[in-house]
């Protein structure tokens with residue numbers, strides 16, 4: 001049986017029906033990993049032995065009849081390596097945390113564990129989640145399963161590639177400016193950036209705290225709904241985590257959407273958009289019409305300023321968050337002739353070039369005399385961007401558009417041109433600045449056979465509607481279930 005072809009929801013049924021054991025599933029995925037991961041390189045750390053023990057425990061729990069109330073019992077998952085796992089190395093793909101073993105668990109991991117998940121390992125990312133290609137990993141780049149000479153996107157490239165290549169049944173990533181949605185679109189999988197505050201950030205290594213959110217990467221929208229239900233919800237350990245109750249996202253998938261309105265921002269279909277991506281998005285709009293939704297144009301007039309604002313706000317927050325890596329408290333320490341020298345050596349050897357670039361930009365933008373010109377301005381632009389969306393959502397129920405301007409690019413193609421790399425997130429960043437929901441799901445393939453993603457955006461806490469639209473779109477479009485040839 002080709003278990004990697006089944007969705008989480010399908011695997012769950014098989015487990016509940018006793019048609020497969022968690023142990024057999026886990027062994028199956030571990031075997032695929034050992035066969036295929038040497039070419040993909042999705043994982044930084046594998047936890048096979050632990051996984052088999054967890055699978056054994058899951059099988060016993062299944063036998064005791066705990067399956068119904070534990071929604072992930074026995075399902076093998078992969079976790080982005082910037083989410084803290086108690087006793088398991090959490091590197092952020094950085095030399096500065098290469099040997100860091102957290103003494104505590106992220107809230108999302110606790111919740112997955114309680115729900116019965118099995119953890120296969122920790123996946124590769126751009127160092128500290130800064131990047132759009134996974135090439136900024138201090139260890140190695142990850143390869144796109146659809147074309148090994150291409151990037152899987154980033155920063156959650158390891159998680160996206162692992163789901164696409166069938167090296168796990170589902171995964172978690174984090175999204176600060178597009179890091180779940182862009183790799184999902186490059187790898188032909190589903191990825192969700194939930195509302196800011198929907199999922200606890202406790203135990204997520206901070207990059208830009210006002211933007212970071214954890215979210216699922218899966219094969220289907222229903223799988224994303226399944227995972228989100230488990231990881232979402234209030235957490236006293238994260239004061240930015242919202243008190244809103246968690247709805248049953250799976251039960252909401254079939255709700256009637258006829259007559260609802262979908263808006264396409266005119267700013268998202270202009271210059272710089274690859275013609276094949278444009279075509280795929282236009283085709284998606286036709287599908288929405290066929291589904292009985294109304295499609296119209298909307299405007300997000302401040303969209304052109306999103307990247308500029310983000311590349312002040314995110315580095316500013318990063319420069320402050322990353323000040324903790326000083327060789328004293330934890331992580332790498334490189335001895336020097338005095339304290340200052342030790343700081344210098346530790347930070348120069350521990351951080352890679354992109355992280356250093358962000359720390360410098362952020363420190364500069366926050367420095368006395370420049371704060372008003374940069375950080376304050378960027379924050380004002382951020383408010384305007386959020387207002388653009390609020391206005392659009394008075395006219396329409398959803399905003400849709402491309403996820404990324406092009407399909408996956410070649411490894412090495414953009415690594416020396418940071419501006420070009422930053423442009424990969426032109427359609428995703430506004431969603432983080434506004435704190436709203438963004439779902440990325442497959443909507444077609446390029447002539448070269450590369451996946452293309454569609455983005456569905458909705459207001460704060462609109463996950464039930466956004467997931468329902470994604471799910472029904474997925475069923476109506478019915479993309480032939482292609483899979484990468486490996």
Ligand code: GLN
Pocket residue numbers: 129130131132154155174175176177178179180207314425
């Ligand atoms: N690519 C963007 C950046 O480099 C977004 C990264 C992310 O969402 N973590 O900052």
